[in-house]
């Protein structure tokens with residue numbers, strides 16, 4: 001049994017907690033809460049041990065919450081920490097907790113890979129560099145978009161190699177997650193310096209890749225368009241789709257009209273947290289024009305990275321082979337079953 005503490009209980013932390021708590025190889029030490037709000041009750045009701053900053057122990061108890069101890073106690077009791085702090089908070093946790101206590105940690109995609117606040121020297125993508133994480137102390141799990149790009153690009157690279165000259169990706173991101181309380185602003189915003197391009201190049205360094213990112217007023221899901229330029233005539237749509245027919249965590253669907261249809265279907269089908277945990281290639285907008293293939297795919301922002309974290313844990317801590325790890329992750333998240341259901345529902 002490996003003892004895992006999840007430092008954070010936001011959109012990502014709470015999903016990680018519910019998935020890892022039913023993995024028999026993992027002993028979930030607990031989750032961290034920093035703010036006294038209704039999520040504390042949710043965590044306790046879910047039977048997770050809740051750890052809080054030591055100076056706030058009294059305040060949580062005064063409110064009637066039966067918290068287990070301090071965050072320091074939890075880190076000390078763990079073999080590995082999965083940091084699920086809000087963007088950028090992982091760096092401070094590394095400096096104040098994980099490094100001094102000599103604990104390995106997985107960080108999320110909102111953390112820096114380069115610069116003064118870099119937390120690790122590797123970004124994990126289970127499709128591309130799974131085994132490189134084995135035995136490392138600190139690794140970043142790529143963000144949802146970065147994970148999705150790796151998942152869509154790598155099969156193309158393996159099949160078409162040097163025939164591909166360039167990738168341009170327009171990331172269209174949701175404004176907020178369904179559970180977020182923040183308002184959705186009626187505006188389309190652009191990102192002057194999207195981190196996604198450099199993040200993907202961390203694990204696919206030779207890709208001639210250019211990324212732009214926009215944020216739109218939606219809570220449902222991301223929708224991205226990848227333009228793949230070939231040297232000469234592009235392959236047929238069948239050849240492109242053939243790359244994904246047996247890809248873990250990639251569904252090929254045809255009849256959805258928008259991201260809301262996919263999210264609502266996941267909720268209606270009772271998928272945990274309303275997540276599909278994958279990317280969905282929209283066959284109906286897959287276009288081949290001269291030297292260019294245009295792939296439109298939606299990316300389940302909240303769900304995508306949860307199985308990725310589980311895979312990373314298996315590489316980093318258990319040093320397990322990828323095939324075996326995929327089987328275990330599939331078993332836990334039922335990705336293949338969900339994929340089949342979605343393909344059937346949206347055929």
Ligand SMILES: NC(=O)c1ccc[n+]([C@@H]2O[C@H](COP(=O)([O-])OP(=O)(O)OC[C@H]3O[C@@H](n4cnc5c(N)ncnc54)[C@H](OP(=O)(O)O)[C@@H]3O)[C@@H](O)[C@H]2O)c1
Nearest residue numbers: 008009010011012033034035085086087108110144301302
């Ligand atoms: N949301 C997504 O779709 C998504 C997808 C992929 C990757 N990510 C990445 O995952 C990370 C977490 O995102 P999120 O959406 O889960 O954020 P979130 O919902 O805002 O949750 C952030 C959590 O951080 C906790 N927190 C506050 N101070 C902390 C500290 N010092 N150390 C640890 N945790 C602290 C907060 O606790 P309190 O609520 O108790 O204050 C909250 O539970 C980010 O790096 C993000 O970029 C997010």
